[in-house]
Amino acid sequence: MIRVDGGVIRLVGYCPVEDAEPLLEALQGGGAPSLDLGGCSSVHTAVLQLLLASSARVLIPPPDALLARLLPGRRDPDGAAAEERARSGDANGIRASEAERAAETLAHSSA
Amino acid sequence: MNPLLAQFLVEAREQVGATTDGLLELERNPGSADLLNGVFRSVHTLKGSSGLFEFPALTSVLHAGEDLLVALREHHLVLDPAMLDQVLAALDLVSGWLDHIDDTGLLPDDAAERGAPVIVALRGWLGGPVPGAPAAVVVEETRCALPIWLRDVPEPVLLEAVERSAATGAPLVAVSYRPEAQCFFKGDDPFALIRQVPDRLHLDVEEPEAWQPLAETDPFSCVIGFRALSAAPKGEVQHLLRYVDSQSEIVEFAAGQLVQFAGRPSGDPLARELGNALVMHHERGDRAALAAAAAALIETFGETGEGALLRWIAQLAPNAGVGAPLIGSLVTAFATGSCPVAPDLPDHPEAAVPASTEELPQAVVRLLGEQREMLLAVRNEAWIAGCIGSAAKVAAKGLRYARRNAEAEGMTRAGEEALAAGDASILVRAITAVLDPGPTKAVDVVRPKTATSEASPAATPAVSETVHERASTVLRVDQSRIDALMNLIGELVVAKNGLPFLARRAENVYGSREMAREIKEQHAVIDRIALELRNSIMQVRMLPVSTVFQRFPRLVRDLSRKLGKQVELVIEGEDTQADKTVIENLFEPILHLVRNSLDHGIEAERAAAGKPEAATLTLSASQDNDQVVIRVADDGRGIDPVVMRRKAVEKGLLDEEAAGRLSDSEAVNLIFAAGFSTAAAVTDVSGRGVGMDVVRTTIEKSGGRVEVASAIGVGTTVSLHLPLSMAVTRVMTLSVSGSQFGIPMDEIAETVRIPRSDVVAIKDKEAFLLRDRIIPLVHLDRALSLPPKEAAEEVAVLVVHVDKQPVGLAIEAFGEGMEVIVKPMEGPLADLPGYLGTALLGDGKVLLVLNLKEVVE
Numbered sequence: 018m019i020r021v022d023g024g025v026i027r028l029v030g031y032c033p034v035e036d037a038e039p040l041l042e043a044l045q046g047g048g049a050p051s052l053d054l055g056g057c058s059s060v061h062t063a064v065l066q067l068l069l070a071s072s073a074r075v076l077i078p079p080p081d082a083l084l085a086r087l088l089p090g091r092r093d094p095d096g097a098a099a100e101e102r103a104r105s106g107d108a109n110g111i112r113a114s115e116a117e118r119a120a121e122t123l124a125h126s127s128a
Numbered sequence: 129m130n131p132l133l134a135q136f137l138v139e140a141r142e143q144v145g146a147t148t149d150g151l152l153e154l155e156r157n158p159g160s161a162d163l164l165n166g167v168f169r170s171v172h173t174l175k176g177s178s179g180l181f182e183f184p185a186l187t188s189v190l191h192a193g194e195d196l197l198v199a200l201r202e203h204h205l206v207l208d209p210a211m212l213d214q215v216l217a218a219l220d221l222v223s224g225w226l227d228h229i230d231d232t233g234l235l236p237d238d239a240a241e242r243g244a245p246v247i248v249a250l251r252g253w254l255g256g257p258v259p260g261a262p263a264a265v266v267v268e269e270t271r272c273a274l275p276i277w278l279r280d281v282p283e284p285v286l287l288e289a290v291e292r293s294a295a296t297g298a299p300l301v302a303v304s305y306r307p308e309a310q311c312f313f314k315g316d317d318p319f320a321l322i323r324q325v326p327d328r329l330h331l332d333v334e335e336p337e338a339w340q341p342l343a344e345t346d347p348f349s350c351v352i353g354f355r356a357l358s359a360a361p362k363g364e365v366q367h368l369l370r371y372v373d374s375q376s377e378i379v380e381f382a383a384g385q386l387v388q389f390a391g392r393p394s395g396d397p398l399a400r401e402l403g404n405a406l407v408m409h410h411e412r413g414d415r416a417a418l419a420a421a422a423a424a425l426i427e428t429f430g431e432t433g434e435g436a437l438l439r440w441i442a443q444l445a446p447n448a449g450v451g452a453p454l455i456g457s458l459v460t461a462f463a464t465g466s467c468p469v470a471p472d473l474p475d476h477p478e479a480a481v482p483a484s485t486e487e488l489p490q491a492v493v494r495l496l497g498e499q500r501e502m503l504l505a506v507r508n509e510a511w512i513a514g515c516i517g518s519a520a521k522v523a524a525k526g527l528r529y530a531r532r533n534a535e536a537e538g539m540t541r542a543g544e545e546a547l548a549a550g551d552a553s554i555l556v557r558a559i560t561a562v563l564d565p566g567p568t569k570a571v572d573v574v575r576p577k578t579a580t581s582e583a584s585p586a587a588t589p590a591v592s593e594t595v596h597e598r599a600s601t602v603l604r605v606d607q608s609r610i611d612a613l614m615n616l617i618g619e620l621v622v623a624k625n626g627l628p629f630l631a632r633r634a635e636n637v638y639g640s641r642e643m644a645r646e647i648k649e650q651h652a653v654i655d656r657i658a659l660e661l662r663n664s665i666m667q668v669r670m671l672p673v674s675t676v677f678q679r680f681p682r683l684v685r686d687l688s689r690k691l692g693k694q695v696e697l698v699i700e701g702e703d704t705q706a707d708k709t710v711i712e713n714l715f716e717p718i719l720h721l722v723r724n725s726l727d728h729g730i731e732a733e734r735a736a737a738g739k740p741e742a743a744t745l746t747l748s749a750s751q752d753n754d755q756v757v758i759r760v761a762d763d764g765r766g767i768d769p770v771v772m773r774r775k776a777v778e779k780g781l782l783d784e785e786a787a788g789r790l791s792d793s794e795a796v797n798l799i800f801a802a803g804f805s806t807a808a809a810v811t812d813v814s815g816r817g818v819g820m821d822v823v824r825t826t827i828e829k830s831g832g833r834v835e836v837a838s839a840i841g842v843g844t845t846v847s848l849h850l851p852l853s854m855a856v857t858r859v860m861t862l863s864v865s866g867s868q869f870g871i872p873m874d875e876i877a878e879t880v881r882i883p884r885s886d887v888v889a890i891k892d893k894e895a896f897l898l899r900d901r902i903i904p905l906v907h908l909d910r911a912l913s914l915p916p917k918e919a920a921e922e923v924a925v926l927v928v929h930v931d932k933q934p935v936g937l938a939i940e941a942f943g944e945g946m947e948v949i950v951k952p953m954e955g956p957l958a959d960l961p962g963y964l965g966t967a968l969l970g971d972g973k974v975l976l977v978l979n980l981k982e983v984v985e
Contacts, residue, residue: 034312037347045342062319063312066352070339083323087333 024048025076028057028064037063044071054079054088130233136177137230143174144223151212151219152681158207165514168197174222176495176522185239186225192250193218199254209689214249216682220374221246274381275302277334277355279389283436285330285357286386287443292329292359293383294449300383301362305369305376306334306353313716315822316372318354324368327360370690371723384454387461387468391436395465399434403463406441410452410459418455419445437462492526493563499523500559503552516546516555523559535562607708610668617662618949622968624658625946627651629971666853671711673749673758674702679715680722680747687726694741695726700748706756707853713830714758714848717823718747721760721846724820729764729844737841739763754852755832761845767838769795776801796838797932800824823848831857831872857950859967859977861943862926865914868943870967870977877927877934879942884923896925896936903927905936911983912962930984937980950977 019039020027026043028036044050044067052068055077060068068088078085150167157163175190193215199205221242228236236242278286293300303325307318322331334353339345358365362380369376393399402425409418422441429435441458444450461468499519520543527536542558627647635644677699688695722745730743746761769792776782776798787795799820823846824834832850859870880898887896887905894905905925909916917940926937948967953960961982967975 034317034348041342041345041347060319061312061317062307062350062352063347065319065333066350067345067347069333069335069352070345071342083331087331 019043021046024050025053026050026073027053027055028060028079030056031058032060032064034061034063037061037067040064040067044073049074051076053077054084057081057084060084133181133229133233136180137226139177140174140226141223143170144219144226146170147174148216148219148682149678151215152685154207155209155212155685161201164197164201168194168201169514169518171197172518173522176525179495183225183229183235183239185235185243186222189218189222189243189246189250192247196250196253205253208253211253213689214246214253216686218246218250274385274388275304275355275377275379277304277332278302278357278386281330281332281357281389283439286389287440289329289357289359290383290386290444290450290454291447294444294447294451296359298359298361299380300329300386301358301360301365302379302381303356303358303365303369303376304334304353304379305356305372307350307372307375309349309351311350311372311375312348313826315716315720318350318352318372321369321372322354322356325356325358325360326364326368327358328356329359330357331355382470384451384457385470387440387454387457388470390440390458390461390468391433392467393433393437393461393465396429396432396434399429399462400465403459406459407463410456413452415445415448415455418459419443434462437468495526496523496559496563500556500563503556503559512550512552513547516543516552519543519559520546520555523555527562610665613665614669617658617665620658621662621947621949624651624654625969626971627654666707669708669853670705671708672702673704673706673711673714673756676711676714676718677702677747677749680718683719684722684726684745687723691726691732693726693730693732693743695730695743695745698744698746698748700746701750704749704751704756705852706850710756710830710850710852713826714850717826717848718758718760720820720823722747725760725762725764725844729762729766731765737765751852752849755849756852758848758850759845760848761843763843766840766842766844767796767799767836768840769793772796772798793837794932796836799836800834831874857967857977858945858947859950859975860926860945861975862908862939863941863943864908864912864939865917866940867914868973868975869908870948870975871926871928871980872964872977873945875928875930875980877929880925880927880936881922882925884919884921887923898927898934898936901934903934903936905938906984907938908983909938909940928980930980935980935984937984948975948977 018029018032019036020029021043026040028040032040050071051074053076057079059081065084065087075088078088147167147170150163150170154160154163154167171190171194175187175194178187178190196205196211196215200207205211225235225239228234289300303322305318305322307316311318325331332355334355336351340351362378365378366373369378406418406421409415409421419442422438422445426435426438426442429438437458441455441462444458445455457468457470460466499522503515503519520539524536524539524543527539539555539558539562542555546552546554628651631644631647631651634640634647680699681697684695684697725745730745731737731739734741734743744763746759748759748761750757750759769790772795773782773787773790776795777784777787781798781801782790790798800823801821827834827848827850830850832848835847835849836844837847838844858873860873860876861868861870863869882896882898887894894907895902896905897903905923907916908914923938924941926939926942927934928937929935946969948969950965950967952958952965953963957963962979964977964979967977969975
C-alpha cells in the first residue's frame, strides 16, 4: 500500500501491481520525494521497477534484505562507492547474502 | 519498407498460422494424407518465398522443416508428438524472426546461432549425418559460453559460488529472465518468480539501457529483467520457470569457468617476480602457505587485477574441495600476467561457421531445377496433384520475378494441364524448356549443398493479384476512422435527445402544441435512424470470438504436454460476435482461466477418480441478450467450498462466523477475492503473484462480471459475462438533494419505497427488511456529502448489487432510464474515485455517473 505524507512516500506491507500507478503519480508529485520503505515487506515487479527508475532518496531501507540490496542509492552519484564496498575483500557480501536467505526462510516459515 | 518484403511478411504469417493449425490437426489425425500434404505445401511455399530475400537462417530452418515433412510424407518416419514439438518450436522461432524483420527489415543478429540447434533437432529425426556443421553446435553445448553479465556479479558472491560448487561437486546455473513488456497483464510477477529460484546465490536486476523519464513511464510495461545465480540443479530451475521459458535463458556451467571473471592482471612486473613464490607453494601442494602468501600480498596490489586474483587465491586455497587445476589457473594467471583460463576445459579451435550466405544470382534457375527434381522424385500417385500445384505456382512466381511474364503464364498453363491430366511430365517438360540446355547441370551439382539457401523469388506478384480480387468486396479501414464515426454517432444521439426538450419548450413557452407534435414526430424518425446507424457501426466493429479462441488449441496442447496431462479442448460457439475492444480484452483472462484449469482443475491421476484418462476442457461462447458469455469449463476435481472457507479465514479475509454464513456457491466465488488467489492456487504454480482477482478486475473494467460454478469431483465452470459493446451504457437517473446522478442499469436490482418506520438502526448503520432479507441502507446524500433533505414519510430506495451483495440506496426521487455515452473523468477530476465518468444529456446538462462500489464503501 502506498501512503504519501508530505514529501515522504511510505510503502506499507506488500505492494501489488495496482500500487504502481499511484506510486508513479506520487513520485512525479513535485519537489524531491523521498521514500520510507521501513514497513514494506515486498513489492510487485511493477513497483520495483518504478523504485529503480526514480531518483527518490530512500530514507528508511526495507527490512527485506534482498530488496534493500537491490534498491539503495543505485542511481545516486555514490553508487560507485556502494559497489566498492561490496567488492572489498571482507566477507560482508557473503554475510549479507546469508542474512538475506535467513530472512527469507523466516518469512516463508511464518507464512 | 520494401513492398515486396511487406507482402512476404503478410503471406509468411498466414503460412505459419496455416502450418500451425495443420500440425495440430495432424496430431489428432495422424493418418490424414491431405493434412500432411497441406502442411508440406505451406512450408514449401514459405521456404520458397523466403529465398527471395537475404534471410539465410530463416530459409535453412524452413528447409530443415520441409525435409522432415517430406520424410513423413513418404512414410520414412512416423509422426511423433516430440517431433511436432520441434516443428512448432521452429515455427515459433520463425514467427519471432518475422516480427523482427517487420520492425527492422533484418533478421536478428543471433539468428544463425539460434537457428542452428533447431535445424540440428529437426534433422536429428532424419538420422544419418546432419548437414551444416553440427559439430559447432555440440561444442557450444559442452563449453557453453558464460553469460557476460556474470562479470558484474560481486566478487564475494562468485567466490561463494565456487566454494558451494566445490562442496557439492555440482555445476552452477545462471538464469537470465527478461519478462515480456506485457507480462503484468498476464498476472505475472517476475520479481516474485525469480525470488523463488532454489538455492539462489545471487539476484540482480537488469536495468534498461536508459530509464524513461518518469513522466513518460508506463507503469504497467515491464522494462527490467533479472539475473540469478543458483547452485540448484538445472532441472529444478527450469521447472520453476516453465511458464516463461521463452523469456528466460538458463545456462549450466562448471564453477571453474568463473575464474575468467576473477580479474584481468595489468601485467605488473612485480607480480611476476612475487608470483614465483606462489607457484612454488602451489606445486608443493601446500595450500595453507599459498593462502597465507597470497593474503600477505593483497594490500600491496589493492584494487588491481592482481589484487583480485590474490583475493581469490587467499579465499579458495584453504578449501580442500576446490580443485588444484582451478587454483593453478589463478596462480598461473597471477605469475604470468595473463587472464585466467578456465581449468579442465581444453581450448577448442573456433568451430567453422557453416557457410550459409550464398549469393543468389541463379536463384530462379536453382528454384526451377528444384521444382523439377521434386516432380521427378514423387512416385506416390496421391501426392502428385499437390506437388504439381505447388511446383507450378513457385515456378511461375520465380519467372515473374525474373520479369519473364510470358513464360510465367506458360508455366501456369502447363501446371493446369498437368493437373488436369494427372501427369507431372507436362510440367517437367515446361520447366526443362525454360531451363535448357545449360543451367540444369549446374543445378544438379549445387543442389545438395546449397539447398539451404534456396531462393524462390517473387512471392508478391501472385499475392497482390489475390488481394486485388478480394479488394472489390472487402475494405480494410483504419480503426481510428471507425472510432471517429462512433464518436460522431454518440454526438448525434446526444443532439437527438435534445429534441424532446425542444418539443416541451415549443408547447410550454411558445404555446404551440402543433409545433411540439411535429418536433416529436421528427424526433421519432431521427431516433430510428440514429439507432440503425449505431447498430451498423457496431456491426462493423464486431469480431467473432474465434479470433481469440484460435490461439488456444496450441496453448492447451503445449501446456498439457508440459504438465503431462491429456486434455481434449472443445471449442463451441466461436462464431459469436462482440465488439472489438471486448474481444481484445478477452485473451488474458481466458488464458489465466485455462492455465488454472489445466494446472489445478484437472487431476493428474484421473483413472483413480474413475474418469476417462483424457480430460475435457471446453471453451464456449454464446450471446445472451446484450451480453456475450464466455465459459471455460473443465471436468476436473472441482473447488471444495469447505476448503475455500477455511482458506479465507486463514488469510484473514473473513472471520469464522462470516465464512460459516456463506453459501457453498458464495464460498466458491471467493477465489476471485483479492489476496486470496495465491493461497488457493498454491499447488504448484505458486508465486505467479496475482491470480483470479486479476481476471475479475479485467472483466469488471470492461463492464462485465465473472461467475464460477463448481461441483467437487465433477468440474468447474467459470463464466465471463461481457457487454456486446462498450460504447453505450444504459443508466438510470436519480436525484439526490436536488442534483441528478446516473447509475449503470445493470447494477440495479429493483426500486422500492419503504415507510420510514421500517428502517431500523443496527449500531451506527441502518438497514431494512425486504422479503425477509436484511439489506443495509446507505443514504446517498450522506455518502456524497450533499446537504441532507428533511425526512419524508416514505424513503425511495434503489436496491443495487455491489459485489453481489444487495445494498439499499436511499435517494430523493427516481428518474428515467436512458442510453448515454459515458466519458471517463479527465485531468484533475480523474482522481475522484466515486465516479465512473460523465455523460452529456439532451438538454446540455452533464450527468455524473456514479461508481457504486466506491461510493458504498
